[in-house]
Amino acid sequence: MSWHVVAKVGEIEPGTSKVVTVRGRELGVFNVKGDYYALANKCPHEGASLCKGRIIGLAESDEPGHYRLTRQGELLRCPWHGWEFDIRTGQSWCDPVRTKVKAYHVKVETGEEVEKLGDKSKGPYIAETFSVSVKDNYILVDV
Amino acid sequence: MDTVTQQRVKARAGIFGHPAIDCDVHPAVPSVKTLMPYFDEYWREQFIARGIDRLNFVMTSQPPNAPITSRPDWRLPAGAKPGSDPAILGKHVLDAFGSSYAICNTIHGSLALHSDDMAAVFARAINDWLAKEWLDRDPRLRASIVIPLENPEFAVEEIERRAGDKRFVSVLMLVMGEQPLGRRTHWPIYKAAEKYGLPIVVHAGSTYRHAPTSIGWPSYFLEDYVNQSGAFESQLLSLVAEGVFSKFPGIKFVFAESGFCWLPAFMWRANKTWRGVRMEVPWVKQYPAEIIRAHVRFTIQPIDAPPEPGDLERIVEQIGSDDVLMFSTDYPHWQFDGTDALPKALTGSLARKVLWDNALATYSRLEVNA
C-alpha cells in the first residue's frame, strides 16, 4: 500500500465525488461535509459503478407511518438495485457484516508536504497529469 | 413410575411417541337452527322471516360432497355435516392421534356476510355455541374466537367478550378478505390480540370480495385450492411491509392450511428485494425472513407433499428454524389417510417441537395440565 495524490482540495465539492484510477483500480473519492472518503467504484452485489448512484441520507422510522431522514449525505445508493452503503465505512446498511465495499484510507496534505515527501520509491505518488503546487492542499489515498 | 402413571404417559404420548397438540380442526355448525338459542329475539325473528334460518352457510370452497371436504371414514351418518359432532370429533382426532389438545377453527359462511351487524351477531352466537356445545363437553378442546372480519370495532368487542375464557386461545381470520391483512384498518384487532396473548390464526378461505387469485376468477376447485398459498404469500408480505410486527412486537400469526414448502423461495425473494427498496418501509429493520421466523407459524396439514422425505428436511433447513411448524390434522378434511398426519421426515427433536413445543410457545393461553 502507498499513498497517491488523487485530487486537489476544493476540487470535490461537499456532497459530490470524483472517480479516479489508482494502480489500475477505479475508486470514488467522496466529500462528506468536508471529510474525504474513498471507496472502490464497484458494488459488491453485481459490480455496478457505485459513484453513479445517488448520495442520500438514511431513511429511519420509529414506527410504521413515521419517517425520518437522518445522516443526510452520508449514504450512497447503488444505481442498479438500490442497496445502500455507508460512505464512511463502505458497509451495506442491510447487511453490514457480510456486505462491504472496499474502503481506502484518505488523508489531506499540504502541497509543501507532498513535494517534500514525493519520493519515487515510497510515494506519495503523483500522477503525471497532476502538478502539485505548494500553495494548495491535496487529497491522498492509500492504495 | 407405577403402572397407572406409565399407562397415562403412554396414552398421552399418543401414536407419535410424544404428546401432540392439534392446531387445526374444524367443528361444523350443523345449521342456523342450531344457533337459534344463541340469538336474541329480534334476530331470531329476522332470520325466520327472511328465510336465513334455512340457509346452510357452507363456504363455497368446501361444499359437503366435495372429496376434500371430508375423509370418507370421517363422514357422519345420515348426511350430517362432517365435523358437526363433538363426541365423534373427540374420537376421530383426539383419541385416534393421542392428541392432548385440539384447537377448533370454525369456518362458517357468516364470515362472508356484508352486514357488519349480522356478522357480529353470528360471530357471537358461534362463540357461545362453541363454548357450550364443544369446550364444555370435552376439556381437551380449545377454540379460536370467531370475529366479524370487516368491522374491527365489533371484532374487538367480541375479543374482549371472550378474553376471560382461557379456552379461547386465538383469533380467527381468513386469508382472503376485503383488504390486505397488514393494513392499518385491522390494527385494533391486533392490538387486542397482543394484549390478551391471542395469536391471529389466518386460515385458508375467502369471503370472495375479490377473485381468489390475482389474475381473475378461476373455474375449478383445483385452482381455488392450490392458489391459496399465493394468497398467504401476499398476506405475509403485507403484514411485514405494513409494519404489523414493528407495531405489535408481541404478536404471533398462525397460518393454517397455507402449506409451507413455498416459504424458502418466498423468503429469499423478499429478503433480496427488501435490500433495494427498504427506504420506503424504514420500519422494516430486519430481513423479512428473520421477522417471519420470529412471528409467524405454519400448520403442517395439508402438506405440499414433496415426493422424497429428504426434500422436506431440506426445506425445513432452508426455512432456517425449527420453531415455525405446528402439528395439525385439518380434520375432517381429507389431506392424508390413516394416521399419517406427521410427515416421516419430521423426527427426533424436530418432531417434538412440531407436535408440542411450538404450539405451546405460540398459544400462550394454552395452559397445560401436568
Ligand code: FES
Ligand atoms: S449491483 Fe449494486 S445493488 Fe446490485
